Amino acid sequence: MDNTKRFSNRVTDYVKYRPHYPNAIITFLQESYQLTTDKLIADIGAGTGISTQLFLDAGYRAIAVEPNAEMRDKAIELLSSYPGFTAVDSTAENTGLADESIDAVIAGQAFHWFNAQNARAEFKRILKSGGTVVLIWNERKTASAFEMEYDQLIITHGQDYVKVGHRNIDFDNIGAFYDPNPFELRVFENQQVFDFDGLKGRLLSSSYSPTKADAGYEPMINDLQVLFNRYQQNGKITIHYDTKVYVGSL
Template sequence: MTTTNSTVRFSNRVDDYVKYRPGYPTEIIDFLQHDYNLTTDKLIADIGAGTGISTALFLNAGYRVIAVEPNLEMRNKAIELLGTLPGFKAQDGTAEATGLDTGSIDAIIAGQAFHWFNAETSRVEFKRILKPDGIAVLIWNERKIASAFEKNYDELIIKHATDYVKVDHRNIDPEHIGAFFHPQPFQSAVFQNKQVFDFDGLAGRLLSSSYMPTKDDSGYEPMITDLRELFNRYQQNDVIAINYDTKVYVGRL
């Protein structure tokens, strides 16, 4: 992989992304409805929507969602998967230039995407498209690194990745989030999430990350060999779990 352009780097990973990326807990909806009165008549813009994982969470809860995604392959996959659902619309655009109307959006969501945005420019754009009392919701599934397997899995990623340390979403910490929402306050919440995989699923999950070698890269076979050894060491009943803290940051701009 030679490109670091966030708008194209997932183009060759769409199928793995759809199959193996984690969804988001439905408790996020309850949280936003309770704390921010985000009723289902509100219009949502999912910025950096990708294949529509976060879009689907809100569509399935009864919201109208505009999925804004610059990557053609990912946007087309979202249309394929979600196009028949009521309330769904897909649009080409970026966080910095969404193409949405001024003051038209009740809530912006960004699932596993904000770390790709230019925070300063996207803040101006978000503020433009949000209604006066609108909210921005930044969401990440953050892998836990607590158990022996989780620690070794992270070490495997660091060993074989191309630019994991550079793009790792753990670089988005409360200080960066606070700077984005400043001078307004923001609220955070954490929900538990997990995936359970056989070996093929674990390999697919690994390959869904943009910083890992693909099957066409020279580093692929050594990576898969290490992954097989890791799976065999820690699997129970031929499956293994990846646990996440789903972190949600909410505020007004």
Template sequence: MDSTKRFSNRVEDYVKYRPHYPRQIISFLEEEYDLDNKKVIADIGAGTGISSIPFLETGYQVKAVEPNTEMLNKAIEVLGNFPEFTAVKGTAENTTLPENSVDAIIAGQAFHWFDREKCKTEFRRILKKDGLLVLIWNERLSETPFEREYDALILQHAIDYVKVDHRNIRDEDIALFFDPAPMQLNIFPNKQVFDYEGLKGRLMSSSYMPAKGDAGYDEMLEDLERLFQRYKENELIVINYATKLYSGVF
């Protein structure tokens, strides 16, 4: 499947149920790299705008670059009231942004979809001198009994999870992308708390899970409901994440 079209039928679940990013990442970037809200941010592979939100809320100008029409339209719907928000139809490999036009590039939950060689050239083209590159993932943990069984459920029912999992990209691969610039990794705690409908929506926001009408969809939801009933506390369940932030002057 074309990676730029994978989420076309997942937009509503994606915008409602995907985890956001801790606000501490803004404080960290401002303290570590002297980033401030006079700077222009390019959010590459912005999707529905989840990764743009903390920057927009802090007053940054954000150019949200996204190839998927449905996701970009949702970002415009959700974030269009921010005066510093600009939606851009483009890819990581061809953003359509002018040369030397942005102070920082961020990519939230997206870099693993990019052609690394081509986007490295494009990132260097659009970044100003000594521009900042920030790659972010909310990495779902599998430490509690529920989290381990939830991961097993995904492995059992997913279509191509193992193939497209962002964890296929190693830290060494990311360091090589930053090379010759140094890269640092910082990790921030994050979590989501769901009722059953929220947990279902979180599962369905992933492009590698069967969609409604697909083979295995009903069996997957039966297993999910049994899992929820077994581990719920006060009708809620918790999913923990490590928000991994790779950053460096690029």
């Protein structure tokens, strides 16, 4: 599958059910990396603009770089009222942005889809001297009994979850991306609380989940209902995340 097309039929669920990012990330970047609000941000693989909005809300100007038309159109719909917002139809490997025009590149839940080597060269081209690259992921925890069984459900029913779920994002690959420069990892707590419909929407927002048109959809939803019924408390279930933030320069 062309990775730039993976989420075209999941935009609604993506907007409604994907986790956002803790505001503490902004404080961390401002205090530790002097990322003041006069800096221009390029959000690469911005999708529907979840990570872009984090920075817009804090007062930054942000360019959302997103090749998927459906996701980019949703970002424009949701964020066009922000005076500092711009969207462009480009990829991580060929952003179309000007040389040395960007103060910080960010990528929220997106870097694992990039060609890391080509993206690195492109980021280095568009970044100003001393510019920062911030790679962000919400990684689901698998500590509780529910979270372990939910992960197994995804492995069982996900079409290519094992193949794509951990590509490019282990510590060694991140280190190779920033090499020879050092980088820092900071971890923040995050969570979502769902009723069953919300949990279903969260599952369906993932590119590896069968859609209603797929033969595996009904068995997956049936297993999800059984899992929810087993662990729900007062009609709710909680998914916990480690929000991992890697920061460095190129």
